[in-house]
Amino acid sequence: MWTRRHRPPAKFGDHIRYFSERTAELGNQSLSVPLPARVDQLIEFYLEDRYRISRGGGPASPAAEMAIVGPQGRPGTRLHLSGSLKVFTIHFQPGGLNALFGIAANELADQGFEAQRVIGRCADDLRDDLLQADDFAARIDAAQRWVLDRISNAKPVDIVARIARDLIESGGLSPVGKLARETGLSDRQFARRFEHQTGLTPKLFARAVRFGAALEAKSAAPKRSWTDVAYEAGYADQSHLIRDSRQLGGAPPRRFHADWSAVP
Template identity: 40%
Template sequence: MSVRGRIDNFTIHFQPSGFNRLFGIPMTELTDAAYDASAVIGPEIPRLEHELGDTPGFAERIQLVEERLIRMLGRHGTVDPVAIAANSLFASNGIHRVSSLATDAGLSPRQFERRFLAQVGVPPKLYARIVRFNAALDHKLRLPSRAWSRIANDHDFYDQMHLVHDCRAFTGESPSRFLAHLERVPEFHTFFATENHPRQK
């Protein structure tokens, strides 16, 4: 398929357990896989796609999706303590101790990990590593002149090699090579963007 002309698109970034809370699907069923949205969520997706196609303005399309999601969120009750813990882990750039989060949630470590897996899709310690790596990468994208060693220190890696190890584990490449790929496709930067500021040392 060949597409020409201007294409407008946007992505939806859910909170760590947001997709599970909205749709009730165990995230372990979706982790490391790609699905057509309608196969996962159901007939609501084709209807929404049709409405988006009939909505002329880009801002209006975003508003349409936001209103639909907010309406769905209103059907749910209080936020689960594991969801609160996952949000805290994200807000801390992956620095919070998982054991203390389990205690704060009033759960044993095993209970916490089981519920975290269902709501987020990966174990809490792995999620913390992913969040920390994303924050470090976002930091480097915003401040390209900052040395990788400083980035590693700012985000509580043991040293630069620890950051390199995690980068290879998640991307299969060194930080510099992976960053070079991202620089060629700046639209992908949003996938690593975070509103959290790193802890300066």
């Protein structure tokens, strides 16, 4: 599996984290990959074969050609990969989909939808432009034009969404309580608006970001011990990482990471 990423210019920064494209030639090989709890809000467009997705041990079904995918607050989702894969993805900032399209992220949590069902006919405009693009750079240009056409009519990004962005940038380590107090909102108001913007509660959001950072750190240095990875990611000790791995990934860290990172 080959993944390319591109960060957009600063004028997109309130709405788009980055663009990516994953390609693979798996032939007759079939892979099943677990997903941990994660904070991503995505539009995925399949240029070739599609992922098949199963949730909670149920049967796998093919993804929509263009799908809006919400954040995931629990384990149990698996991607089933085979054939020729080429998937172009727009990764939104927390609150980006809400600002652009008025979508409440908590209504997307733990689900994926055909994009046209959620954002209407403008999804067809994006689909047509992506189909006409010849390569990753051209698809980025098409996606940026599509987003830019909508930024002018977008509502301002919520301050709570900006705090969620700060949590991502800190690896989930920024103190949520302190950030909440800076907004001047009550705890209840902050939690409600945070979940509306991100799809997850503030605590779960921070835990998912931190667990994701630990997985990426282990992948970047496979020989490092899990104890070192846990401390670097901000866990008090390895037992706290094990707890999060079981609750957010569905298995202990060693077993989950081996399964999660099995894509070549």
